[in-house]
Amino acid sequence: MNMKESAQHIYHVPVMCEEVCRLLVTRPDGVYVDCTYGGGGHSMAILKRLSPKGKLICIEKDLDSPVHLIDDPRVFPIRGDFRHVANYLEFLGLGKATGILADLGLSWHQLDTVERGFSFRREGALDMRIHKHQELSAQVFLAQTSEEELEYVLRQYGELPHSRQVARRIIQQRNQRPLFTSTDLKDALEGLTLRGSHEKLLACVFQAIRIHVNGELEALRKLLQSVPEILEPEGRVAIISYHSLEDRLVKNFFRTGDFEGKVRSDAYGRVLRPLEPLMPELIRPTEEEKAQNSRARSARLRVAIKPVSAYDESPGN
Ligand SMILES: C[S@@+](CC[C@H](N)C(=O)[O-])C[C@H]1O[C@@H](n2cnc3c(N)ncnc32)[C@H](O)[C@@H]1O
Known part of the structure; x- marks a missing residue:
């Protein structure tokens, strides 16, 4: 039985879980945010990589999601909308985030x-x-x-x-x-x-x-705008999107800090951008993952890092 055939019994199967954890979790003691808890697949994988001092804030909007059932002292569940992520972090008083994940779209549970x-x-x-x-x-x-x-x-x-x-x-x-x-x-x-x-x-x-x-694209725009403010220097953000409208916003924002991709420079020609893509290209699921999980086919992962300085130092860039 492949994953699709057994979908009725599964809340969700997380996409590119290994890649997300490897690229996002850089400090086991850090503060992480899973903006889209769903069935908790990514959250559980992140938790496994955290030390007893690490923290994970899990946000989910859907009342069906079992986000409030997580039993782990390192977890802070929030039933809410990720567009308010900056308010939640401030309310919890946990400081800046080391890593932020958003796995956009819908869970298998919602689709089924x-x-x-x-x-x-x-x-x-x-x-x-x-x-x-x-x-x-x-x-x-x-x-x-x-x-x-x-x-x-x-x-x-x-x-x-x-x-x-x-x-x-x-x-x-x-x-x-x-x-x-x-x-x-x-x-x-x-x-x-x-x-x-x-x-x-x-x-x-x-x-x-x-x-x-x-209001999915408005929520994504609000989230992206909050990221530079709530990430610690060298903190990372990983976004998995499932269609080109979302991916375009993420790509442009990661490259330029602007949803249209307009580049802004300072008086010295240095590009002003709040984040930097961690790698130039997006990451897609492997053929093996797509064969196992056909709903992963359209997934694209992009990861960006918050530079220590908000300027891109490369001349003329
Ligand atoms: C693809 S699923 C995430 C699955 C999750 N990564 C897992 O491993 O189970 C996307 C989830 O994001 C939630 N979601 C969508 N928009 C949201 C928003 N604005 N705020 C919070 N959660 C949202 C959906 O309800 C859904 O559960």
Whole structure:
């Protein structure tokens, strides 16, 4: 039985766990933050590398996650949103962080819980909320949105080239009868003939709505902006992303400190950037890991370090 076949019994299988720990945990006595606890796979692996003095703050937004059940005096569980990571660290009074991890996206548990409506492959309520008590669900959004707003969401967060046609079709269908389930949304798009596969279209539409409903890119931007302030000098940040929208923000921010990738220099031509990529390229799962865990296929890991000085000393760089 491979990991996918046994998915029902597993909360989540962490991606690139060895690589993350090797690159992130540089000091066993340090303070680490796992921004996306999920089922705790990465957290447990990090904990194994910490000394009795090490600390691990585990943040998770989803009420289903067992983050509050960890029984280890080195762990500080927080049910919250990682966009507030700087506040949590200040509140706990543990000082600056030695390493910060964010493994973005969804857990297997979330994807496999049909009622949560994250997957278009099985029928479930059009919910898609990571935090169950949040007001905006996919259903509420689709019931209230305008064609213009929906087109914007599909273009920005689904990178759909035919966002206008798709938005128009969804709004037409919604005006005839409300969209309650993932199948209703799928049916609304039935027969829409556009270039590219229908499966890809559904994946992009579901992704776009999910990102919008949960404010996922805003949360990532806030997290990245907090990182230089909360990391200790030579501290590291590791981000695993699963689609190009997230990865672009991470790549640009690590290289330039700007989400668009705009380089800022001081009067001496020294590049001003709060972080430096630890290596020029991203890391992907090995073929072996992808064969074991097909959900790891799109994962990309980037790691950056906070330089002792915020300046890049290389002339003209
Ligand atoms: C890919 S899973 C992480 C899995 C985890 N690394 C493990 O080993 O089990 C991503 C997790 O991040 C959580 N999450 C997403 N956005 C969040 C946010 N803004 N704040 C806190 N947690 C978030 C999701 O609920 C999900 O549990």
